[in-house]
Amino acid sequence: xxxYILRQKLRHGILFLTLSGITVLMLLPFIWVIITSLKPExxxxxxxxxxxxxxxxxxxxxxVWASNMPLYLFNSTIVAVGSIILTLIVSIHxxxxxxxxxxxxxxxxxxxxxxxxxxxxxxxxxxxxxxxSKMNLLDTYIVLILVYSMWQTPLVVWLIxxxxxxxxxxxxKAAMVDGYSRLGAMYRVxxxxxxxxxxxxxxVVFVYAWNEFVIALTLTSSDEMRLAQVxxxxxxxxFGIQWGELTAAVVLSTIxxxxxxxxxxxxxxxxxxxxxxxG
Amino acid sequence: xxxxxxxxxxLRYENNDVLSNFSIEVEENEFLTLLGPSxxxxxxxxxxxxxxxxxxxGEILIDGQVVNGVAPRHRxxxxxxxxxALYPHMNVFENLSxxxxxxxxxxxxxxxxxxxxxxxxxxxxxxxxxxxxxxxGQRQRVALGRALVRDPRAFLMDEPLSNLDARLRVAMxxxxxxxxxxxxxxxxxxxxxxxxAMTLSDRVAVLWDGKLQQIGTPREVYERPAxxxxxxxxxxxxxNLVPCTVESTGGDHFLSQGSFxxxxxxxxxxxxxxxxxxxxxxxxxxxHIVVVEQEExxxxxxxxxxxxxxxxxxVHLRVGTVPLIAKAPAHANWDIDTKVNFRxxxxxxxxxxxxxxxxxxxxxx
Numbered sequence: 001x002x003x004y005i006l007r008q009k010l011r012h013g014i015l016f017l018t019l020s021g022i023t024v025l026m027l028l029p030f031i032w033v034i035i036t037s038l039k040p041e042x043x044x045x046x047x048x049x050x051x052x053x054x055x056x057x058x059x060x061x062x063x064v065w066a067s068n069m070p071l072y073l074f075n076s077t078i079v080a081v082g083s084i085i086l087t088l089i090v091s092i093h094x095x096x097x098x099x100x101x102x103x104x105x106x107x108x109x110x111x112x113x114x115x116x117x118x119x120x121x122x123x124x125x126x127x128x129x130x131x132x133s134k135m136n137l138l139d140t141y142i143v144l145i146l147v148y149s150m151w152q153t154p155l156v157v158w159l160i161x162x163x164x165x166x167x168x169x170x171x172x173k174a175a176m177v178d179g180y181s182r183l184g185a186m187y188r189v190x191x192x193x194x195x196x197x198x199x200x201x202x203x204v205v206f207v208y209a210w211n212e213f214v215i216a217l218t219l220t221s222s223d224e225m226r227l228a229q230v231x232x233x234x235x236x237x238x239f240g241i242q243w244g245e246l247t248a249a250v251v252l253s254t255i256x257x258x259x260x261x262x263x264x265x266x267x268x269x270x271x272x273x274x275x276x277x278x279g
Numbered sequence: 280x281x282x283x284x285x286x287x288x289x290l291r292y293e294n295n296d297v298l299s300n301f302s303i304e305v306e307e308n309e310f311l312t313l314l315g316p317s318x319x320x321x322x323x324x325x326x327x328x329x330x331x332x333x334x335x336x337g338e339i340l341i342d343g344q345v346v347n348g349v350a351p352r353h354r355x356x357x358x359x360x361x362x363x364a365l366y367p368h369m370n371v372f373e374n375l376s377x378x379x380x381x382x383x384x385x386x387x388x389x390x391x392x393x394x395x396x397x398x399x400x401x402x403x404x405x406x407x408x409x410x411x412x413x414x415x416g417q418r419q420r421v422a423l424g425r426a427l428v429r430d431p432r433a434f435l436m437d438e439p440l441s442n443l444d445a446r447l448r449v450a451m452x453x454x455x456x457x458x459x460x461x462x463x464x465x466x467x468x469x470x471x472x473x474x475x476a477m478t479l480s481d482r483v484a485v486l487w488d489g490k491l492q493q494i495g496t497p498r499e500v501y502e503r504p505a506x507x508x509x510x511x512x513x514x515x516x517x518x519n520l521v522p523c524t525v526e527s528t529g530g531d532h533f534l535s536q537g538s539f540x541x542x543x544x545x546x547x548x549x550x551x552x553x554x555x556x557x558x559x560x561x562x563x564x565x566x567h568i569v570v571v572e573q574e575e576x577x578x579x580x581x582x583x584x585x586x587x588x589x590x591x592x593x594v595h596l597r598v599g600t601v602p603l604i605a606k607a608p609a610h611a612n613w614d615i616d617t618k619v620n621f622r623x624x625x626x627x628x629x630x631x632x633x634x635x636x637x638x639x640x641x642x643x644x
Contacts, residue, residue: 193367
């Protein structure tokens with residue numbers, strides 16, 4: 001073997017090993033969660049810990065399924081999906097305006113938009129609570145959807161406008177000459193061509209809404225309105241932590257996120273606009 | 280089909296006059312070309328007619344109705360873009376039916392109209408393809424088809440052939456011409472390619488720096504250019520422009536610069552004097568300079584460069600300090616630095632004012 005090929009192979013090998021190591025390290029907590037969720041309660045505290053649970057049991061999952069956790073997951077789904085829809089509707093229009101029109105103070109506007117996202121969420125918590133209480137919106141889906149959407153909109157406007165800018169403006173113009181209004185051109189041509197950006201934005205919003213804890217805890221109080229993240233906390237009580245059920249609930253609560261990724265995967269098609277132009 | 284009028288139209292953008300005091304009338308069924316270098320305001324004019332831009336002042340009329348402030352979709356004009364602007368997420372059929380859907384036509388009508396257009400343009404087998412699967416020429420065709428399918432009041436075409444390679448461009452040019460003869464409609468066509476303008480148009484409007492320089496038939500624009508800019512821009516090789524002074528000795532008058540000297544009549548000398556004083560520029564097209572054999576009479580020049588083009592040869596001459604380009608037959612073969620005589624077809628030469636570069640006369644007598 002020629003020395004330079006050997007060197008190259010060696011370099012690739014080292015790189016592969018390093019990256020594999022890092023990957024395993026990062027997945028380790030999640031793997032441990034899955035393993036723990038399959039152990040009977042008695043085995044959870046065994047030392048040294050056992051990597052393969054024996055016997056494998058689904059009793060934790062059965063317990064979680066019988067509790068209110070499915071309802072919390074349902075609530076979380078409603079709130080997260082609602083947040084995606086509202087955020088995208090608002091953001092698409094704002095991002096389109098930014099990507100297509102030049103207006104006085106645009107850069108300042110865009111800066112302020114992203115600056116508002118830099119305010120720590122907790123700082124807004126008390127005013128938000130008071131406002132929600134005045135509007136009789138406490139303990140509803142709507143308040144969570146509103147707050148989450150408004151919180152994510154600035155970020156998503158920034159994210160989407162980059163994608164919209166990649167859609168050539170002559171396509172809007174062609175659609176307008178072809179007989180559509182500007183909004184019509186936007187819905188029929190620009191939005192469909194920005195699907196990869198919208199899919200990315202949807203995931204950002206979903207993950208945020210799904211994982212958010214403090215706002216959900218503050219703005220909801222009844223058991224019927226509880227979200228999954230808040231529900232998980234109730235497995236940690238003053239009498240101890242129910243590790244088995246907690247980990248089973250955690251595993252269950254990651255499923256919708258995975259589903260969304262799979263669902264949106266076909267939208268992540270690059271080069272969607274190829275062929276529009278002279279090429 | 281519609282008549283389009285622009286009356287004293289102008290557009291200011293960030294304190295620049297993109298277009299100023301532009302007036303033009305496009306007759307019904309006329310093929311009018313806006314010709315000019317890039318940035319001269321020709322695409323802007325097209326966008327003003329389509330409604331994608333609003334003029335800062337002046338009125339735009341389609342069929343006698345003022346359309347200022349009317350949205351593009353209500354102007355019933357079709358536009359073909361330089362980059363084609365095909366919708367990449369729709370196949371050819373969907374692209375072609377897109378403007379018809381806006382008119383809320385029935386599926387049957389849409390299908391038959393799209394099929395008709397596909398027949399006309401010879402792309403019936405392409406309807407299921409997406410733009411990314413089409414060649415440049417095919418995309419061009421779809422872009423054209425999307426305009427044709429609508430039966431609009433006028434077609435606006437913004438350099439539709441400029442992205443094609445040379446051979447395809449010539450083929451599509453002929454096709455466009457045939458199409459215009461076939462469907463006989465008003466077309467406003469924008470190009471910077473003077474060959475396209477000459478071959479396609481009923482009339483050519485030459486623009487420069489946001490202003491209309493001249494409007495006329497291709498022949499008028501070529502043979503009687505209104506000013507030096509038009510003379511230089513129209514015609515593939517441009518025009519030889521020789522700055523000259525009117526000299527009078529005894530009763531004879533000459534246009535001269537150094538050893539370059541052309542006798543002129545009394546009448547022409549007077550005409551020049553009243554319009555321009557003594558300074559003029561003489562414009563001579565390369566094909567109007569004939570290089571002749573040594574023994575014949577004519578003005579003498581030195582051959583500096585020969586450019587063999589295939590069908591013809593370009594001869595770069597120098598007469599004293601004046602450089603001239605002449606066209607010679609392909610078989611012409613002189614040595615560099617040879618002294619040759621040449622004759623100028625004086626009846627076709629143009630004389631431009633030295634003051635404002637406007638045409639004073641065609642033909643030197």
